[in-house]
Amino acid sequence: MNFSTIRTYFTDTQNAAPLAVFRILFGILMLWSIVRFAVNGWISKLYIEPQFFFSYYGFEWVQPLGEWTYIIFAVCGLSALFVAIGFKYRISIVIFFLSFTYIELMDKTTYLNHYYFISVLAFLLCWLPAHSYGAPGAGRKKAGRVPYYTVGAVKLLVGLVYFYAGLAKLNSDWLLQAQPLATWLPGRTDLPLLGSFLDQTWVAYFFSWAGAAFDLSAPFLLLYRRTRSWTYAVVVLFHILTWLLFPIGMFPFIMIGAALIFFPGAWHERVWQRLAPSRWLPATAGRTPQAERGTFGLRPNVLPGAVIGFLLLGQLVLPWRYLAQPGELFWHEEGFRFSWRVMLMEKAGYAQFWLENPRNGRRQAVQNHHFLTAFQEKQMSFQPDMMREYAQLLARHYRQSKNWDTVAVYADVYVALNGRPSRRYVKPEVDLTQVSSAAEMLLPFDDTITGL
Amino acid sequence: MLGCRLFVLIKNVIMKKFALLLLTTILFWGCTDDGPSGPSADDFDREAILENWADNLIIPSFSNFSESTGQLHSSAETFAADPTQQNLESLRESWESSYLAFQHVSMFEMGLAMQIRYRDYLNIYPTDTEEIENSIQSGSYNLELPSLTDSQGFPALDYLLHGIGQNDTEILSYYTSDNNAENYRTYLTDLTERIDALTDQVLVSWTSGFRDEFVNNSGNGANSSLDMMVNDYIFYYEKNLRAGKIGIPAGVFSGNPLSSHVEAYYSNGFSKALFNEALTASINFFNGIHFNTDTNGQSLDDYLDYLNTMKEGADLTESINNQFELARDESEALNPDFAAQVLSNNTLMLSTYDELQKNVVNLKVDMLQALNINVDYVDADGD
Numbered sequence: 001m002n003f004s005t006i007r008t009y010f011t012d013t014q015n016a017a018p019l020a021v022f023r024i025l026f027g028i029l030m031l032w033s034i035v036r037f038a039v040n041g042w043i044s045k046l047y048i049e050p051q052f053f054f055s056y057y058g059f060e061w062v063q064p065l066g067e068w069t070y071i072i073f074a075v076c077g078l079s080a081l082f083v084a085i086g087f088k089y090r091i092s093i094v095i096f097f098l099s100f101t102y103i104e105l106m107d108k109t110t111y112l113n114h115y116y117f118i119s120v121l122a123f124l125l126c127w128l129p130a131h132s133y134g135a136p137g138a139g140r141k142k143a144g145r146v147p148y149y150t151v152g153a154v155k156l157l158v159g160l161v162y163f164y165a166g167l168a169k170l171n172s173d174w175l176l177q178a179q180p181l182a183t184w185l186p187g188r189t190d191l192p193l194l195g196s197f198l199d200q201t202w203v204a205y206f207f208s209w210a211g212a213a214f215d216l217s218a219p220f221l222l223l224y225r226r227t228r229s230w231t232y233a234v235v236v237l238f239h240i241l242t243w244l245l246f247p248i249g250m251f252p253f254i255m256i257g258a259a260l261i262f263f264p265g266a267w268h269e270r271v272w273q274r275l276a277p278s279r280w281l282p283a284t285a286g287r288t289p290q291a292e293r294g295t296f297g298l299r300p301n302v303l304p305g306a307v308i309g310f311l312l313l314g315q316l317v318l319p320w321r322y323l324a325q326p327g328e329l330f331w332h333e334e335g336f337r338f339s340w341r342v343m344l345m346e347k348a349g350y351a352q353f354w355l356e357n358p359r360n361g362r363r364q365a366v367q368n369h370h371f372l373t374a375f376q377e378k379q380m381s382f383q384p385d386m387m388r389e390y391a392q393l394l395a396r397h398y399r400q401s402k403n404w405d406t407v408a409v410y411a412d413v414y415v416a417l418n419g420r421p422s423r424r425y426v427k428p429e430v431d432l433t434q435v436s437s438a439a440e441m442l443l444p445f446d447d448t449i450t451g452l
Numbered sequence: 453m454l455g456c457r458l459f460v461l462i463k464n465v466i467m468k469k470f471a472l473l474l475l476t477t478i479l480f481w482g483c484t485d486d487g488p489s490g491p492s493a494d495d496f497d498r499e500a501i502l503e504n505w506a507d508n509l510i511i512p513s514f515s516n517f518s519e520s521t522g523q524l525h526s527s528a529e530t531f532a533a534d535p536t537q538q539n540l541e542s543l544r545e546s547w548e549s550s551y552l553a554f555q556h557v558s559m560f561e562m563g564l565a566m567q568i569r570y571r572d573y574l575n576i577y578p579t580d581t582e583e584i585e586n587s588i589q590s591g592s593y594n595l596e597l598p599s600l601t602d603s604q605g606f607p608a609l610d611y612l613l614h615g616i617g618q619n620d621t622e623i624l625s626y627y628t629s630d631n632n633a634e635n636y637r638t639y640l641t642d643l644t645e646r647i648d649a650l651t652d653q654v655l656v657s658w659t660s661g662f663r664d665e666f667v668n669n670s671g672n673g674a675n676s677s678l679d680m681m682v683n684d685y686i687f688y689y690e691k692n693l694r695a696g697k698i699g700i701p702a703g704v705f706s707g708n709p710l711s712s713h714v715e716a717y718y719s720n721g722f723s724k725a726l727f728n729e730a731l732t733a734s735i736n737f738f739n740g741i742h743f744n745t746d747t748n749g750q751s752l753d754d755y756l757d758y759l760n761t762m763k764e765g766a767d768l769t770e771s772i773n774n775q776f777e778l779a780r781d782e783s784e785a786l787n788p789d790f791a792a793q794v795l796s797n798n799t800l801m802l803s804t805y806d807e808l809q810k811n812v813v814n815l816k817v818d819m820l821q822a823l824n825i826n827v828d829y830v831d832a833d834g835d
Contacts, residue, residue, distance in 0.1 A: 112833060186759065187824030189498075190671030199496070249833030343834070348827075350817045352809070364707035365699070378827055414813040421768070422817040 015265020086135020
């Protein structure tokens with residue numbers, strides 16, 4: 001590859017239909033996600049009822065807004081709808097990205113890789129001319145043209161999620177012990193027909209190996225015309241299966257929709273014209289996307305191209321940051337988030353916190369439910385950064401409300417990982433208000449998981 | 453709502469279709485491959501656990517308890533009609549045996565019991581003596597009010613039978629010569645009547661329909677009987693047994709011992725007997741031992757053993773049972789009256805707490821993980 005091919009990637013154009021279909025499905029699924037979230041009562045349960053929220057480093061200022069939190073969700077849902085329609089697309093997608101990301105930053109407890117995926121996708125979409133087809137003001141008869149890199153960027157991101165999720169599975173627990181599937185699958189024996197096989201050992205191994213092989217190969221097989229259709233059928237099968245087996249919400253549908261980006265423009269156009277009768281959209285001519293007109297006086301595509309380039313580069317590098325941390329990643333979890341480690345481990349813990357007043361030696365146990373919801377307690381009980389934040393909360397509370405002059409916080413924590421017996425996790429003699437990393441507070445893992 | 457139903461319907465249809473497709477694939481794969489094969493699915497039957505719990509533990513325990521509450525109420529009526537020393541003593545005996553029998557049903561807070569907050573109405577302690585006296589003085593009270601849970605049930609009876617006066621003569625005087633003697637007698641029988649009536653309701657709900665509902669709900673979602681019962685059991689063990697009976701009086705959560713927070717505080721050293729009975733009930737539930745017999749039926753121990761043969765992990769059943777015994781051994785030396793114990797030598801109380809605590813980890817972390825049960829139903833997505 002030389003410079004001119006790279007330039008071609010930016011200057012040559014392709015059919016805009018894949019991007020438009022992607023935008024429409026994305027908008028619809030996001031609207032559906034938000035409505036589902038509200039209908040399940042989760043807005044109140046997760047963001048209004050708790051007294052305390054776990055923050056991401058640097059984003060402590062992102063907090064739920066009490067009853068106004070509903071407004072954030074409403075704005076998020078409405079902007080998703082506008083994105084789907086293509087109405088005021090640029091503003092809508094920026095609002096969607098901001099509101100959705102705000103929601104995700106409100107409480108670390110609810111972190112999910114697929115929420116993060118949505119934030120990254122939404123950010124990417126802010127820079128793409130995804131409204132140059134199938135949107136008010138855009139051509140309806142024939143798809144417009146968009147630069148190659150715009151569709152390519154989405155393909156790369158979607159493919160990267162699969163591939164990195166596959167790489168993460170290349171470890172001894174997943175491949176040699178079939179964990180955590182050997183723990184999870186026997187719990188679903190109530191499924192009709194399929195269920196009766198799920199507590200057999202070979203099924204866990206089959207699913208583990210097949211899952212890893214699928215994740216690693218899917219992005220490549222989707223790129224080639226000969227293998228694309230069949231691979232897509234497997235994509236659908238795979239995601240429906242995970243939807244049936246695990247409580248993973250909207251993620252399967254998002255991936256089923258996202259993988260359509262690999263199909264060529266002509267295919268999308270055909271489907272589009274069959275699905276959307278021409279009377280739905282105003283009959284105006286196609287228009288030149290923003291990206292081709294240039295932004296801030298720069299040459300066309302330079303700014304969006306640069307931003308997207310940095311985003312994708314970051315995505316390629318970020319999942320490897322755990323290599324900078326000694327010790328077992330699954331144990332200390334420093335660098336576990338934001339790296340497409342999806343459905344990768346079964347980890348649970350129990351955390352009993354102790355408060356000590358060093359002045360008089362008074363020591364008492366904490367009832368976690370006085371401070372945290374059941375869900376927050378569950379998530380905190382095996383994640384060291386959340387334990388530290390909780391310890392700070394406890395110390396603050398006892399200094400301010402109970403007038404203790406100083407507070408030391410210790411914890412008896414036991415954690416079980418991927419079917420291993422539980423073992424002590426946090427050093428019982430460490431005052432958790434005085435530490436700032438997992439390395440300072442955790443006992444060693446005492447076992448080895450080889451692989452990535 | 454319609455959307456939700458439609459969604460569930462579609463999900464079910466797809467589930468069946470896919471199951472069929474996958475079944476074919478897997479059958480094909482299974483026939484052609486000599487890969488490792490675990491025990492057959494037929495080896496374990498979760499419904500058998502539910503059946504054993506319902507038919508041999510829950511319903512017999514409630515029947516037995518219901519008999520005892522009937523006896524308690526009739527003793528109270530006898531005493532109210534004729535408040536003599538002898539009738540007071542036999543009422544106390546009924547109270548003791550009924551309170552012991554209660555330890556075998558307290559953990560089964562599901563179905564109707566959960567709806568009516570059965571355990572709260574029967575056993576919230578420390579009881580609110582001021583509220584009891586107010587109710588008696590005014591003569592007007594509605595025991596169905598949630599605000600009055602702490603002035604009824606066994607702890608309120610404990611106060612009325614043991615704590616209201618310095619000695620038996622003084623206690624009797626409240627029911628005979630006091631200005632409000634009639635109110636005292638009425639309040640007493642109102643309490644026993646309510647315990648009896650609530651228990652009857654719960655027992656009837658189990659025998660008339662809920663038993664089948666419970667046993668048939670043998671799937672493994674968060675709303676399945678097994679998941680809910682296991683969560684109830686662990687909740688009971690952690691909050692009511694470990695914390696309520698030992699930890700709170702020992703001052704684990706407050707920094708200093710709270711002798712007045714022991715169960716059966718006013719009685720003459722009955723708290724340890726109640727604790728022992730509750731521990732026995734917890735052990736029996738885990739092992740599926742039929743109520744009042746030595747017969748060992750299907751329960752969590754068998755399920756763990758079965759899953760263990762698949763994973764060749766540590767023997768969790770053995771660890772849990774050993775830890776139960778260690779807790780029992782540690783508690784042997786405790787004074788029959790825990791209130792006296794926390795005042796004289798709280799260290800012993802704290803060490804019993806520590807032994808009980810270790811099994812919270814075994815049950816809540818290791819067992820839940822092995823059984824793939826979510827702690828306290830949290831219906832959020834995962835990924």
